[in-house]
Amino acid sequence: MRPILLQGHERSLTQIKFNKEGDLLFSCSKDHVINVWFSHNGERLGTYDGHNGTVWTIDVDSQSRFLMSGSADNTLRLWSVQSGKCLYKWEFPTAVKSVAFNETDDQVVCITEQRMGFQGAIRVFNISRDGDGTRQASEPAHIFNPIGSKATVCAFSCVPNRVVTGHMSGKVAIFDYKTGEEVDNNERAHGDEVTDLQMSPDRTYFITSSKDKAARLHQTKDLKVLKTYTTETPLNSAALAFGKPYILLGGGQEAMSVTTTSLRQGKFETRFWHKIFEEEVGRVKGHFGPVNTIAVSPTGTCYASGGEDGFVRVHHFDETYFKAKPYGDLEVLD
Amino acid sequence: EDAAEETNISAELIAHRKRLVDEWNTWRVQCEEEIVDRRKGKKGERRGEEAKEEIEVWIDEVIEQIEEEISE
Numbered sequence: 048m049r050p051i052l053l054q055g056h057e058r059s060l061t062q063i064k065f066n067k068e069g070d071l072l073f074s075c076s077k078d079h080v081i082n083v084w085f086s087h088n089g090e091r092l093g094t095y096d097g098h099n100g101t102v103w104t105i106d107v108d109s110q111s112r113f114l115m116s117g118s119a120d121n122t123l124r125l126w127s128v129q130s131g132k133c134l135y136k137w138e139f140p141t142a143v144k145s146v147a148f149n150e151t152d153d154q155v156v157c158i159t160e161q162r163m164g165f166q167g168a169i170r171v172f173n174i175s176r177d178g179d180g181t182r183q184a185s186e187p188a189h190i191f192n193p194i195g196s197k198a199t200v201c202a203f204s205c206v207p208n209r210v211v212t213g214h215m216s217g218k219v220a221i222f223d224y225k226t227g228e229e230v231d232n233n234e235r236a237h238g239d240e241v242t243d244l245q246m247s248p249d250r251t252y253f254i255t256s257s258k259d260k261a262a263r264l265h266q267t268k269d270l271k272v273l274k275t276y277t278t279e280t281p282l283n284s285a286a287l288a289f290g291k292p293y294i295l296l297g298g299g300q301e302a303m304s305v306t307t308t309s310l311r312q313g314k315f316e317t318r319f320w321h322k323i324f325e326e327e328v329g330r331v332k333g334h335f336g337p338v339n340t341i342a343v344s345p346t347g348t349c350y351a352s353g354g355e356d357g358f359v360r361v362h363h364f365d366e367t368y369f370k371a372k373p374y375g376d377l378e379v380l381d
Numbered sequence: 382e383d384a385a386e387e388t389n390i391s392a393e394l395i396a397h398r399k400r401l402v403d404e405w406n407t408w409r410v411q412c413e414e415e416i417v418d419r420r421k422g423k424k425g426e427r428r429g430e431e432a433k434e435e436i437e438v439w440i441d442e443v444i445e446q447i448e449e450e451i452s453e
Contacts, residue, residue, distance in 0.1 A: 049443070049446075070437075087439040088439065205416065205419075206419075207419075249412065249413070249416055251412040251415070251416065252412075268415075273408075323398075323401050323402055323405050324398060324401060374398060375395070377398065377399065377402045378402075378406075379402055379405060379406065380405070380406045380409035380410070381409070
């Protein structure tokens with residue numbers, strides 16, 4: 048597996064996302080910039096300039112037409128993927144920590160941080176796909192303030208009118224975004240901050256990673272925990288492989304303790320675990336700092352990791368990955 | 382006797398794995414059915430037209446690769 052190193056960010060990566068076809072990779076960083084790359088060769092296609100703070104989160108729609116980004120400059124922005132132009136900007140009192148499109152690309156959900164006397168909020172915006180996309184409603188279609196632990200990550204559920212959230216305390220919850228009601232929760236989903244939440248393609252299950260060193264697979268409709276993957280390092284990201292029964296985990300020590308640990312001791316690998324058997328199957332080294340974010344191409348042919356070191360590494364799976372059957376002839380549905 | 386024991390254990394493990402996979406697959410089929418039901422129930426159902434876009438496939442061939450080891 049020969050990795051392609053994407054050099055273009057000057058500070059640590061916060062999130063990376065593939066488009067549906069897997070030919071484009073979007074990355075955002077603490078350097079205020081969003082980049083888009085060709086995943087096959089690592090060539091940079093363009094940048095989305097405008098944010099005046101760390102870009103914490105991005106998501107691209109299924110048509111590769113609109114890109115959403117949320118930043119520490121307290122704005123949520125809508126971009127044209129093709130032209131790189133900012134089409135619309137929403138301003139809030141605090142930073143935007145997580146953003147995600149729905150299945151039909153006509154809504155986004157975002158989390159704004161609880162800070163300086165402002166409550167944390169979850170907003171759902173209707174996205175107009177008419178015309179050039181510059182005419183958007185300035186106000187959210189729905190807004191509510193979850194009480195209790197701060198929400199850190201969010202996504203639309205497979206159940207209509209529901210969003211799933213991960214929290215600072217380790218809680219995972221389901222909200223009805225029309226009423227703001229917490230419909231269901233699992234207070235003990237994790238023992239510490241939930242750092243990532245990625246949905247399966249049909250949204251019937253999702254994976255979370257946590258600072259508590261574990262990742263978990265949950266059933267979306269009722270938050271039943273299906274699988275648990277326990278590692279020995281705090282996790283920043285968890286992703287589902289497609290077409291193969293694996294999950295990918297990334298993490299490492301906190302950024303502040305990196306300098307006190309030798310590079311050799313660092314556990315900066317992307318770990319592959321068997322999704323069903325809950326066993327580690329392999330590791331891929333590479334980053335010189337914690338792995339902050341992992342994404343797998345929807346085509347299942349490559350994955351990428353973004354690190355605290357400012358690099359994005361794209362790994363195209365080789366033939367052995369597809370041919371290998373370490374557990375014999377067992378067919379596992381995605 | 383040891384060898385017999387070993388094959389016994391691995392047979393058990395294989396059976397266990399098969400059970401886990403069967404359990405998972407059954408659940409996945411159930412999920413699919415639920416999704417189909419949910420979509421049927423939706424009024425004004427939107428037909429997800431699969432846009433058939435041509436996607437170029439690049440073939441990236443390694444002609445020569447030089448790996449340099451830089452000692453610290």
